Amino acid sequence: MVKKALGIDLGTSTIKIYKKGEGVILDERNIIAIANKKDIIAVGNDAFDMYEKAPSNINVTYPVKSGVIADIANMQSLLNHLLRKIGQGSKISGMSYIIAVPTDITEVEKRAFYDLIANSSAKAKSILVVEKPVADALGVGLDVTNARGVMTVNIGADTTEISIISLGGIVLSKLIPVGGNKLDESIRQYVKKKYNLIIGDKTAEVIKKELANATPGDENTIKAFGRNVVRGLPSQMDISSAMVYESIKEYLYTIIDSIKIILERTPPEISSDIIDTGIYITGGSANIKNLETLINKETELPVNICKDASNSVVLGLGRIMEEASLSMLANDIRQSTYSTKTRD
Numbered sequence: 001m002v003k004k005a006l007g008i009d010l011g012t013s014t015i016k017i018y019k020k021g022e023g024v025i026l027d028e029r030n031i032i033a034i035a036n037k038k039d040i041i042a043v044g045n046d047a048f049d050m051y052e053k054a055p056s057n058i059n060v061t062y063p064v065k066s067g068v069i070a071d072i073a074n075m076q077s078l079l080n081h082l083l084r085k086i087g088q089g090s091k092i093s094g095m096s097y098i099i100a101v102p103t104d105i106t107e108v109e110k111r112a113f114y115d116l117i118a119n120s121s122a123k124a125k126s127i128l129v130v131e132k133p134v135a136d137a138l139g140v141g142l143d144v145t146n147a148r149g150v151m152t153v154n155i156g157a158d159t160t161e162i163s164i165i166s167l168g169g170i171v172l173s174k175l176i177p178v179g180g181n182k183l184d185e186s187i188r189q190y191v192k193k194k195y196n197l198i199i200g201d202k203t204a205e206v207i208k209k210e211l212a213n214a215t216p217g218d219e220n221t222i223k224a225f226g227r228n229v230v231r232g233l234p235s236q237m238d239i240s241s242a243m244v245y246e247s248i249k250e251y252l253y254t255i256i257d258s259i260k261i262i263l264e265r266t267p268p269e270i271s272s273d274i275i276d277t278g279i280y281i282t283g284g285s286a287n288i289k290n291l292e293t294l295i296n297k298e299t300e301l302p303v304n305i306c307k308d309a310s311n312s313v314v315l316g317l318g319r320i321m322e323e324a325s326l327s328m329l330a331n332d333i334r335q336s337t338y339s340t341k342t343r344d
């Protein structure tokens with residue numbers, strides 16, 4: 001097995017890197033700040049600090065959208081910078097790479113993840129890809145190589161990926177365009193419509209992390225700052241859990257409807273495994289309070305919220321690098337037999 005290896009989970013809002021033998025060495029926002037259309041002035045968390053605050057000549061953008069690489073050039077620059085950062089200034093060359101790719105995307109979109117590493121300044125020794133749901137389940141600590149079926153629901157920033165895994169492969173997988181960002185947007189719209197207060201994406205995310213609850217009844221509040229639409233002046237107001245619940249519940253039910261659709265399509269033998277083991281909820285948005293209560297109520301199945309839900313994919317990549325018996329779960333995309341999905 002290779003000695004020097006990195007595992008990369010390239011998400012819509014975050015990029016995480018696992019180094020073999022060391023663990024998670026990077027967890028940053030997947031965002032880049034560019035001045036005058038050409039000069040990179042910040043990447044990762046430093047660029048996130050500039051988000052929604054930059055003057056018009058500085059463009060702060062997320063190169064990954066809905067789980068796929070939407071802006072290849074900027075993603076390439078961002079990755080090169082972060083790889084230099086973890087190499088402490090020098091280039092990391094001669095390493096092996098494993099990158100997680102969503103299942104329910106096209107071949108071309110999958111290939112873009114491979115090409116990103118191949119064309120990076122990293123001079124990779126080898127590049128393998130792993131289906132994201134497989135890495136996800138491994139990161140939770142599950143054994144995906146046996147015939148016991150498992151169901152994972154990874155609720156990230158732009159997407160939710162619902163998957164059934166058995167014998168180390170994907171039986172079913174559906175990527176839906178709903179995740180934490182939709183909840184943030186919904187909170188923004190609600191606060192604007194009801195209270196004439198315009199708040200930024202970052203504020204909406206803070207409100208969500210503090211107050212989002214998948215069941216009604218919480219009575220917490222926090223202060224939010226923004227601009228009053230009518231007066232045009234800076235303003236503040238108390239936002240309550242009840243308001244946040246009202247604004248996000250529709251999207252939570254969209255996710256639950258998709259879980260039900262996948263359950264309906266699941267082969268009966270695997271269904272009985274899922275009745276036993278339950279649904280595993282992962283991804284950063286799994287941290288929403290009482291999500292397990294809501295999903296359990298709607299599906300009547302046991303629900304497990306994973307302890308380190310935000311890191312499950314990158315930890316799964318780590319297991320593939322560290323445990324020799326799992327190395328066969330990583331594939332060379334150039335020889336793979338992935339389905340040839342095309343965009344609908």
Ligand SMILES: Nc1ncnc2c1ncn2[C@@H]1O[C@H](COP(=O)(O)OP(=O)(O)OP(=O)(O)O)[C@@H](O)[C@H]1O
Nearest residue numbers: 011012013014156157158159180209283284285287
């Ligand atoms: N405590 C929390 N409560 C609610 N949401 C949270 C919490 N912590 C993180 N999140 C949300 O989780 C999302 C990020 O999750 P994650 O890192 O799994 O996504 P990603 O991999 O970047 O996105 P995607 O899977 O869509 O490509 C963000 O929307 C963030 O606001």
